[in-house]
Amino acid sequence: MNYVTKEGLEKLRKELEQLEQVERPKVTQQIAEARDKGDLSENAEYDAAKEAQGLLEMRIGKLKDIIANSKIIDHSQLDTSKVSILCTVKIKNTVNGQEMKYTLVPDTETDLKTGKISVNTPIAKGLLGKEVGEKAEIALPNGNVINFEILEITLNP
Template sequence: MEYMSQEGYDKLVAELQQLEKVELPQVRDAIAEARDKGDLSENFEYHAAKREQGRLLGRIRFMQRVLENARVIDTSKLSSDSVGLLCKVDMTNMNNQAHMAYTIASPHEANLREGKISIKSPIAQALLNKKVGDIVEVQVPAGMLKLRIDNITRLI
């Protein structure tokens, strides 16, 4: 079972519909068009379209499984006194006094450019259930990070 936000769930549903209703029919048309060109053994367009069809079908099956096991979290029932899923955590790196903020998200919603890290990441795992003022140490590839939690905000 995967917990996620309503926004993340809606994005996955929209992407799945895009794949099923737009991209897959385009690939099927490309296969039919390439098949009409004759000899399939040396037809690059046909083999490329078949590979793309396989990739799309695999992605569609994966997304269907994710959505079948997804549970949307009701954020109104969550407290903001400790770090958990769908929390924005403001913290200070005690090694260099740099300030950073991350939102703890499901693995399917994680996107570092948007400031969302996976709940399964080492930093999120170290932050879980901690409170404002707590200092956590976490081992990352660059070394040991020492982080102080400055603020916790629940997403609405």
């Protein structure tokens, strides 16, 4: 089961439509043009187009699977007293005092530029279930351990 927001599911559907309606015909046309150039055994354009087609079909299949197994997260069921998916968490590094703000989102909606991190990242996993004022000790993949204090938990609409 893939948990997604309504907006995230719509984004996935739009991407699937783009791939099926626009990209697939482009690749099919490239294959046809390459095939018309003669001997396929030594035709690099044909090989490249077939490879692109394979990658495209893999992505389409993956998107269809994600969409078919998606469940939209109900905001009204979320508890803002503890860190959970779709919460925005303001944390402070207890060593250097640096404050950060992250929104915990499903894997398919991760966007570091806007502070959206996957609930499956080490930081998010270390924060899940914690309350304001609690400290979280987070082990990073490189072996370092960072301590954070949870300053604020808000729910994204």
